[in-house]
Every structure is written in structure tokens, then in C-alpha cells.
Amino acid sequence: MIKKDSIRQNGQILEHDGYSGEGDIRLELIRDSTIDLGSFPIILSQPGSLMIPIRISSDFGVQAVATITYAGGRDAHCHLDSFNPGVIGTPFPMNSTLSGFGTAILEATKIGVEDFNDYLRDIHEDWQMVLNIRDIHQQSISEIIDEIDTSVYLGPPDGTTLYDLSQHSDDIVVVSCCATTDSLSLEDNIFRTAPTDAYLGASLARLMSYNDIQVILPVWTDTIQKNEYLNHIIEAFEEEGGTVDEGVIQQEGLTLGELAPQIEEHLKLLTDNYGADTVAVVTLPTHFVDFMQTMSEYPQANTVRWFGTDLLARNSDIIQNNASRTLASNSGFTTLQMEGVGLHLDDIRQRLASSTGMITTHDMLAAYESAWILGLAMQYTEY
Template sequence: MVISPKVSLNLSVDILNDYLKSDNLHVELLIEDSSSDPEKALNALKKLHEKGVMVVIGPSTSEEAAAMVPYANENDMLLIAPSSTAVSLSLDDNLFRMVPDDKNQAEALALLMKRQNITEVLTVYMDDEYGSGLNAGIIEKGSDPAYGFRIVGSIPYDPKLSVHDTLVQEIEEAAAGLPKDTGAILLIGTESHAIGIFTTAGIESPISDYKWFSGDSIIREAGILNNNDAAEFAAKTRLEGVAFACEETLTLVPLMLATGLMSGELGHAPSPDALPIWDALWFIAETYRLDPHADFDTYKSNLRALFERGGNLFNQWTMLNEYGDLKSAKYARFTATKGSNGDIYWNLDGMFIRSKTSGMFITDADGKLTHEPGDIVIGAVLPITGVNAEIGTGAKKAIELAIEQANTYYSKALGLNIRFSSDIRDSESDAAVALEQVRALHENGINLIIFGGISDELSAVQEYARENNIILLGTRSTAISLSDSDDFIFRLSPDDSHLVKAMVRLMEEQGKKHLVVLYRDDIYGQDFSHALSETVTGSIDSFSYAKNETDFTSVLDEAARAVETAGYEGTAVVVIGTDEIISMLEAVKEGPLTSVAWYSGDGVSQSRNLLEAESAVSVAIQTNLTCVNFDSAADQIFIPMRHVAVEYLSRAIKGNAGWNEISSYDAAWIAMNAYAMTRPDAPSEELWNIINNPYGALGIGEQYVMNEAQDQSNSFYVFYKVIERSDGPIWTPVAYYRDIKAFPDELKIVSE
């Protein structure tokens, strides 16, 4: 096995075993080297079979797969291939492929050549399962007038070829009649063959005057750029082509994280075929975790079922077709480009995407990766002290972790000469101080700020930010009245109208017809309380308390009288605030308030501080306190990199990371990618065009699909309650809610 895939496996298994620890399971890697040789690959498979291995990640090449599949079929072994793509392998057998077959790549290349107005194409292909299959696909496209080009010749070469003089001579002779402006050469092979052909020919060869294209085994490979002669040839011929979803023009945090982690180990970008290996290992392990004692047929069926509700780090569904190949197709397209300073790099031009409804279509990059050097400061205003300190301290560590990982990604994987750091200011959980800190960052030239304050703080800074073109990435604010399309505020959570709808759905399902509402008298509490009154079908008694209140005796007495008047049957208490709710719980007396169920929102859901307050925990358990917050776990999709990132965040905060840390981490990546796709000194308008693009962004928690007010529009919520275990209290999920087009107003209760 080459180094990139091996690094991918070793990096992944460490986090994976932490994930499996609570189920008393452990994954051990047995790695055999196939040396990219079909015979050796088959022998390696036999060795693994003798050791009792049932599921194998591999093979990497189509030639190896052709040699291994018959043995796997005969011996009940399942192969999970990360990169073999030959069309001839699309069969109903024991081979699952984490990539689409080459019919998709042939179409992507044909569309690319059509877009470049190519009329005549000479193909040069490796004569094996992969090369001959892809070449046949291109020939088929060339015979279709819709693509506008014809194949004038095809030159096969031996996969074991090591000296390329004769092959280069054949190419030169065959290409002699190609038109210089509309003729092209398509190379189908491997990185090593490309380097051999390019260095043998050199930039003085007549074939260097033609446009060249290539496929996913050559495009974006680091080895080509690391060889000076090969890089010069690639740049002169404007070598262009596609690689399987190895990079994106949008913010794809799972992909960036995985690529950065591997680049940190390798010192350069990993091979694109190393990335699906990460997902493959997690899907295999998760299937085992769900049913450790399954026989082969049951395991195979379970794995296919998991793929049906899974997502990979390329932001694709992992559903397989009838032959066990990935249904969806996404390719990044690159051109070898020489910069003004003489450096040669792979320029990301856009994407090819196949969807169910639109077929294969092309997108262009919204921006270009910057090749300007520079130090970039990401600003943040967080409540690091004060009543909401738990929010701020967790967010601070999440942002710092993201910056550390992003610096590795941008420098090692992409070769950019930019460096990120942070200027994190403390709002002290005070709206006036938050405004002062935003003003101070702006005066220091920082106009893109991660804002971790609650809605009261955001309300205080909204107008100043608008007047000064300051971009705020809001991670905690959810007040409905702050939804405004006329600003540069991008909120990663939906506004509270979505949360209220989810909460009311659960309460009504549980028979609650009368609500006693306690709300903090600020914009968050007022908006939430009003939304409740607009949504519930039953009756409400509402009582407010001051936002800096510390003595809750009076409001609790009022609430207790309201509960007594309404009666216990069908009555519930809803409390709307943040960490001050912990003090409120500690002040609750035995009586009416402990005789009914309590509910709350994201202000206290999954609070670590609450778990450390013994008397608050006691009341929370007694009242069955059920809290709801935005949480992508409600989408019920298995996405391996979500678990990986949450584990890294949990290590950073020395606790269980929740939506606060996840959204702060995502916000940092979104901010940094905006600079990477523009330039270190980009003004707010340019940064905003990258952030507020029509395709959104993929964080580790969720796809950010924004509405007209630049607020998250997806509605995914998880309800949690506190339970006591032998090792202490924990938050545990009791219900999931999602309200999207495919699953409108869907509630799933998993525990009462």
C-alpha cells in the first residue's frame, strides 16, 4: 500500500477506537502491501482470509480488483474499494466501491473538452482495465455529435512501461496532424507514467504546443509538481482534467479537516484515492458496532443499508447502485498553472456534479485560491467571563483548534503562503462590552468577526456592524427579530421560530395543554415567549425576570401559583434563558413546580455547568427537564468526519463538545476559507460574496443552507434530558426532530 492510504488508515483508527470505546469494541489494522500488482494483491487477500478477515479495504486499482473479486466471491469476503473505477467491474458481487465508475469520468472529461471547443482528440492510454475502459468511454463520447469532437487516434501503452522514449515518439508522430488551436491530447494513466512522458518529451517537443487533458490518476497529484521538468511541461500544455472530489470551491470542513490531517503527516497533499479510505474504515466499523455478531450475508446487507443513510467527506450521499458502486458523482477540475512568481500549482477551476434531477453539470469556482502571501487575523467576540462563560470558553478553544488545523491544510495541502491567527475578545457576557470589543477589532482593521454572544449582545452590535460593513458570523444568537437581509450577519443556527415549532410538537405529543412560561426579559426571551404564544394550541401563563436577575424567589412563586391554578395534569413549565437557569433550578422548592415536567431551549441544553451543580441536577431529573437545541444528529445520517471532528473538539475542551463548539469551529473555517478564496487584504464585500454563496457550506455539524436573512434554514433538533449514571450525570438524547422538504415536521421519540 502506498504511503497516503496507509497514513489515512493510521490517522483514522486512533479516533475510531475512541468512538468505539463505549461499546467495548476495538479495531485493529492488518495492512498488506499489494505493490500495485494484481498477483501480489490476490496473495495478500488470501493471507487476510487465512487470518479470519471478512472485510477488506481495497483494492486501489481496477487491475487488482479484477484479480481479487473472484476469490472474494468464493470465500465470503467483502471488498470496499476506495479508487478502482473501471466500468467492467460494475457487477453484482462482493465488491463495493466508494467511487463512481468511469462512465461518469468519461462524461466529465467530454464535457470539459466540449467547453474548451476541442474538435480533435488523440488519446494515449494505459492498456489495462482502467485505461482501456476509460478510453472506450471517451471514444463513445467522441462518436456523439453533441460533444463536438472526434477521436483521431488512440495509442495504448504497457502498464509496466518504465522507459518512455518510444511512446513519446509515437505520440509526436500521431499528433502531427492535430490543429493547434482546437486539437488536444488526452492522457489516461498514472502519475508515474505522466512524469515519464512529460520529462522525456520536455517543453521543446512539438507535443508541448497542444492542449493536454487527463483523468483522476494524474490530475492534482503532487509528484508531477515536485518534478521540475514534469511541472514545466504540465504548465505549458495547460494540463487540465478532473479528480474525484478531492477539493472544493466551497467551504467543506470535513474534507478540509481530513486533507489537512493527512497533509500534516505527509508534508504535502495526500493522493485523492486516500480520502475515501477514511470513510470506508468508519462505515465498516459502524456496521460492526451496530451488529457485532452478524454473519457475512447479514453484515453485507447491513453495510449497504448504512451506505443508504450515510454521507462522505465530499458532501455526497453514499447510496450505492445495484452493482455496489457510488451513485453520485462529483469531480473537481484543475489546470496546471504557472503563477506570476514562477511557481506552478494546481488551480481549482470548479466542479462537475451529477445529480438525480439535473444530470452532469459544471460549476465554476466562485473565487480563486489566493497565491498572495500574508498574515490574516480572525477576530472573535465571545462571552469568556460572566454568566455565559461556558459558551465563550468552549467557543474559544474550538476556534483555536480550527485555526491550528487550517494552517496545516492551507500550507501543506494547498501550498498557500498565508497564515491565520486570532484576536479573541471577551464580551464579559455584557451587551455594552460586546459593542466595545467589536468597535476595537474594527479599529484594528478586522472586519470579519466570529460573534459568539447571545441575541442580546448581537442586538447591541447589529447597527454598528451594518454601518461599518463588518461581517459577523453568529454562532449562538437565535432571536427571531434579528433576522435581517440588510446586513452582513450570517447566523449558523436557525432562528427560534424553528426551535419553538419543534418544542411545541414534542410537548403536544406528550399531552401538554397548559404552559407556565418563565422567560428572561431580553430580546431572546421576549421573541421566544411571543413565538410560543403564537404556536401553541393550549393556554399560557407567562412571567418574566430581569436579565441580570440572581434572586428567582418571586418569579418562581408566581409560577408555582399558576401551576396550582391550572392543575398538574397536562401542565408544563417552560423556562427560557441561559446559564442563569442553573441558579433558578437550585432555588426551586418541593411542591407544584416539582410536580410537573419542565422544558427549555438551547440556552441550557447540554450545559456542562449544570451537570456540576448537584442540586440543579436533582431538580432537572425530578422534573424530567427536557432541553432542545439545533443538532445535526437529528438528520439521522451517518457521516464519519462528524464523529472525528467532535472527538477532536471534545479533547480540546476536555468535555463533551456540543453545538456551541461545533458552530464556532465551523465559523472559523468559513471565515478562513473566505480569505483563502480571495486574498489576505480582501474587503468585506469580496469576503461576503464567498461566505454568502448560493450553495452554502458544509460544516462538521450540518449543511449550511441559508435563507434570505442569511440564517440557517435547515431544521434539525435533538431533545436532551439529564440522567444519573454510576459515573455521574450526563445529558442523553430522548427525541429527534427534523422539518425539511423530504421529512416535514417529523418527530422521533427514542426515550421518555
């Protein structure tokens, strides 16, 4: 059975009647401009490709897509791909230092899928999105891909695992909510609903410049992702005319608390030269609240501004601890918040907060939205 208007020519909808029957479907390619599956052969009017979704029967779980590529003359190639409709691979971190983040993002993804499935039922579609969830700390990406019979994925939310997934197979489509690593901005089948580190870094730099900050002291942990993010912040801030101190880096084996005296010394030199009201700490540490608690005991740290990345936006742990709350108040601590929009934003935000027990972040909203983006794309392409 071929549903009406389900065939795509070079990605574009073709208007045609539906076809229902048994046995072979004869496909011929000739020069014309009409497609009618009931009476005529399928026609390609120009070189390109046809994607034809085929349902074997209404009660059979597997569907197929016949893809015909036509180069010209009598040269055409056809291949048939089978798939389980609606099955979505969902690799997430659920047992590590990222477990809180991974669990919250997965929960937001589930809620997005639930709402999209409600939408499908309301419009009487005959398929649903089904998540096949796997823990990336229990299985490798290779094992997950080999075991899940799908070429469509929601997640993973982190750049490293997303890169591994993209390297394993070319024949996949991935929508990731939260992987911001700029090096993943390639022309491939990876789509992300979060801005890249380049965009986020430039936005934070402009925010600091807008707040009359002239010099920044970077404090960060030494990871590939944070180094890349910080480089974008530095480049954009210098383009805004600002000055960047060499900063304080947390090497492996050192805690940021152990580096506190060094940070305080840097801040004293900068405030003596530039004035406390134009100096800011830009921080990308791993254990941020613990770091703020330690730095709250240093007087110079309480006189300058503090800025954080989107990773710290709406982090309620900061205000639940007296020491970190004091430093945040004294320093006018500001994070980069990517705000959502939409008629149902407040309702969705409240539902995500209720379900996760956490303040809703833009990453959670992006995860919810990713489910809808992928679902609508599947619906549009008759996947």
C-alpha cells in the same frame, strides 16, 4: 501576481491563466468572451463586476483586490482595497457572567481554525487563518474594528454585540456561531451557523405538543433576547392548539427563588384545571440550576413536565446537584438539542470536551464549524 482562475465575475469563477510580472497591469474592457492575462486585456462580456485578487510579492504581507464595476459602454469604475490575508477579527466575551460560555465557544473556534490550517497545509496553500482575539468587555466594538486591520470576523457569539458590529461598518463579513436573535435575519454580510429564535421556538413548541402537553407556564427573565425567544415559542405553541398561561416573569431585582411560591400557585391552578400530565413549565431563566434547586422543594413543581431551550442542552450542572437532579428526574426535564451530523462528529465532540472541560454543546460544534465555513469561503474567493 494574479493566480490562475482567481478572478470572479459577479461572484462566479472565470477560467483564465495566471499572470506574473512587474509594473502596471493594463486592464481594458471590451465586448468578447475570452480572458487571457498573458496576451490579451481583461474582458467583461456583460455589465457586472470583476474581483481580482492580487499578490504584490510572495514575501509581502499585504494583498489587494481590484474591483471593477462595469455598467455599459465606456462606463467602468475601479477601486483597490488592501488587506492582510488570513487575519480574522475575533471579538468575544471573556470577563463577565458570559465568561464560561464565551471561553468555551472561543476555544471551539480556535480548534476549528487549527484544523482548517492543517487542511491548508495538506493541500499546500500559502496562507493561514490567524485570529486577532479581543475581549469585548475590555474594548468597545468601535475600538476593536479601528485597531484590527481586517474586514472579516468570527464571532461575536451574542446577538447584542453582533448587532453593534454590523452597525459600525457595512464593509465587513461576519460569521457568528451562536447569535440566534431573529431580528438579525437581514440581507447583509452577517452569517450564522445557529438557527434563529423563530426556528428554535417553533421546534420546542412542536416537541411539547408531541409530548401531549396542552398548557404551558412560561417562567423567564426580562431581557430582550429571552422575550423574543419566548414570543416565538408562545406563537408556535398556540398554532399547535395549545394554551399559554400568562406566566411568571423575573423583573429586575427579583430572584426566581423569591418567585417560587407564585410559580407553585400557578401550577396548582393549572393542574386542577387540565391535569398534571398535560401541564409543562417552559423556562428561560438566567441562573437555571439555582432555580431548579429552589423549585425542587415545591410538590406541585415535581408533578408536571419541565422543558428548557437549547441554551440548557447538555448542561451537566443540572445532574451534579442533588436537588436539581431530583426535579429533573421527577419532571422528565427535556431540552431542545440541535444534533450535529458528520463522519468526524464523535471525534470532534470528544476533542472539544477535553479542551474545554465541559460537555460539548451544539453551540461549540457550531463555533468549530464556523471556522471551516469562513475558511472555505476565503479559499474559494481567493481572499
